[in-house]
Amino acid sequence: MNWIKTTGSITAMLFFAIGLGACSSNESQFSPQEVINEALKEANEPLEYYGEYVMKSDDENDIIAKEWASKEGKRRIEMKSGDGVELTTAVNDGKKVSVYDNTSNTAMITEINDEMRTLNQQSPRQQAEILLGMVKDTHDLSAGKEEKIIGRDTFHIIAKAKDDKTLIGDQEIWIDKETWMVLKSLSKGNGMTAMQEYTKIDYKPEITDDLFILDIPEDATIETMDEESMMPKETNQDEVKKELGAYYQIPENEELKLAKITVLEGVEGRQEFSFDYTKQGLPAFSVSVFKVMPNVTEFGGLPAEEDITIRGLEGTKIDAKGFRILDWIEGGLQYSVLLENPEIGFEEVEAYLEGMELVE
Numbered sequence: 533m534n535w536i537k538t539t540g541s542i543t544a545m546l547f548f549a550i551g552l553g554a555c556s557s558n559e560s561q562f563s564p565q566e567v568i569n570e571a572l573k574e575a576n577e578p579l580e581y582y583g584e585y586v587m588k589s590d591d592e593n594d595i596i597a598k599e600w601a602s603k604e605g606k607r608r609i610e611m612k613s614g615d616g617v618e619l620t621t622a623v624n625d626g627k628k629v630s631v632y633d634n635t636s637n638t639a640m641i642t643e644i645n646d647e648m649r650t651l652n653q654q655s656p657r658q659q660a661e662i663l664l665g666m667v668k669d670t671h672d673l674s675a676g677k678e679e680k681i682i683g684r685d686t687f688h689i690i691a692k693a694k695d696d697k698t699l700i701g702d703q704e705i706w707i708d709k710e711t712w713m714v715l716k717s718l719s720k721g722n723g724m725t726a727m728q729e730y731t732k733i734d735y736k737p738e739i740t741d742d743l744f745i746l747d748i749p750e751d752a753t754i755e756t757m758d759e760e761s762m763m764p765k766e767t768n769q770d771e772v773k774k775e776l777g778a779y780y781q782i783p784e785n786e787e788l789k790l791a792k793i794t795v796l797e798g799v800e801g802r803q804e805f806s807f808d809y810t811k812q813g814l815p816a817f818s819v820s821v822f823k824v825m826p827n828v829t830e831f832g833g834l835p836a837e838e839d840i841t842i843r844g845l846e847g848t849k850i851d852a853k854g855f856r857i858l859d860w861i862e863g864g865l866q867y868s869v870l871l872e873n874p875e876i877g878f879e880e881v882e883a884y885l886e887g888m889e890l891v892e
Contacts, residue, residue: 579603579711582737586614589726595619600737606744623746630746638753639746670694670852671703681706681715682730693721711735764794764806769891771795772821775803778892779821779865782884787811816876820868824861843885849878858882 580603587595594614601607607624618634624644632639676688686706693702701721705714716729748754772779772793784790791808804822808815838849840858847860856871858881869881 579713580735580737580739581711581713582732582734582739583730584732585728585730587726587728590724600739600743602739602744608743621746623744625744630748632746632748632752636753637749637751638755639748640755640757642757670700676704679706681708682733684715684733685709686715708733764796767793767795767805769793772805773891776805776821776823776865778863778890780862780867780888781807781891782809782819783887783889788816788884791815811873811876815872817869817871817873817881820870821865824864824866842882843888851878858885 579601581599581601583599583601585597585599587597596612596614598610599607600609604626605624606626607622609620609622611619611621613619620631620633622629622631626644628644629642630639631641671691671693674690674692676690678688679686686708689705689707691700691703693700701719703720704718706716707713708715713733715733717727719726772795782788782790789810791810794806794808796804796806802822802825804820807819807821809818810816838851840847840849842858842860843862845860845862847858849859850857856878858869858871858878860867869885871878871881
């Protein structure tokens with residue numbers, strides 16, 4: 533099942549705009565600082581609108597979307613393929629997020645907990661500071677040539693990655709000068725290009741409560757997720773063997789200890805186990821393992837991904853700011869190692885991996 537992820541356009545715009553204070557451009561009549569000041573002044577409240585946009589990428593069919601957003605933060609998105617085939621409908625009614633996949637006749641319903649609600653209620657400045665922290669050291673930010681998108685004047689913001697050691701590639705966004713909404717975005721990374729552009733926008737739409745009710749067919753398969761179901765549960769080695777069969781595990785020593793084993797229910801009931809290790813009492817890294825799913829489509833690696841050899845097998849490494857991971861497949865199982873302690877390097881972890889023992 534393909535679940536659709538969405539992000540707030542105001543948040544995305546502020547993320548780039550607030551980082552332009554030290555940049556300049558001869559192509560814009562507004563200085564970057566003026567863009568920041570106006571954006572933070574005008575984008576303090578949720579924006580009510582109806583819009584239609586198209587999403588394009590190099591290796592996928594076009595997707596056409598309709599979107600309704602209320603001042604209370606409620607949202608509805610309907611997506612179709614370029615040839616008119618209905619794909620998904622997603623509704624956020626303020627209490628839960630419901631997504632119905634037409635192609636598989638399945639639905640996922642997720643409760644909005646206090647943490648999610650707090651994130652939704654953050655001010656634009658708070659959201660901007662969080663997002664800027666992710667790229668301020670990895671991208672060069674500048675103002676590009678201003679253009680009209682669907683007849684509306686926009687600011688053009690460019691964020692160019694300094695190197696390939698980042699999870700986020702080059703980005704461009706076009707921001708409505710009046711409403712500060714992102715009307716067009718362009719992303720380039722790992723040899724792929726993705727674009728989203730509004731083809732229609734109405735800032736005074738007729739928004740009714742029935743828009744935020746999702747009608748799910750009676751014969752649909754429904755998956756319900758709440759805060760408890762999304763939390764990992766502690767388990768033991770016997771349960772891991774029962775689900776995975778034989779698998780490899782890092783042995784403990786005087787310094788390195790296995791703190792706990794947890795399990796999460798993944799896609800289509802696949803269980804993912806996490807082995808959390810500590811070194812001298814402090815969190816060190818975690819090793820997750822799950823069965824490789826057949827017929828999974830590969831979409832290519834991430835921009836910061838590097839091909840390496842792990843335990844004599846083909847694997848990948850990502851070494852980006854705040855995110856370090858090793859990944860490989862062995863014996864029909866997918867292994868991923870997430871490094872948590874900045875004092876522990878890849879070489880040390882790879883030495884632990886070479887000493888993994890078969891558990892059967």
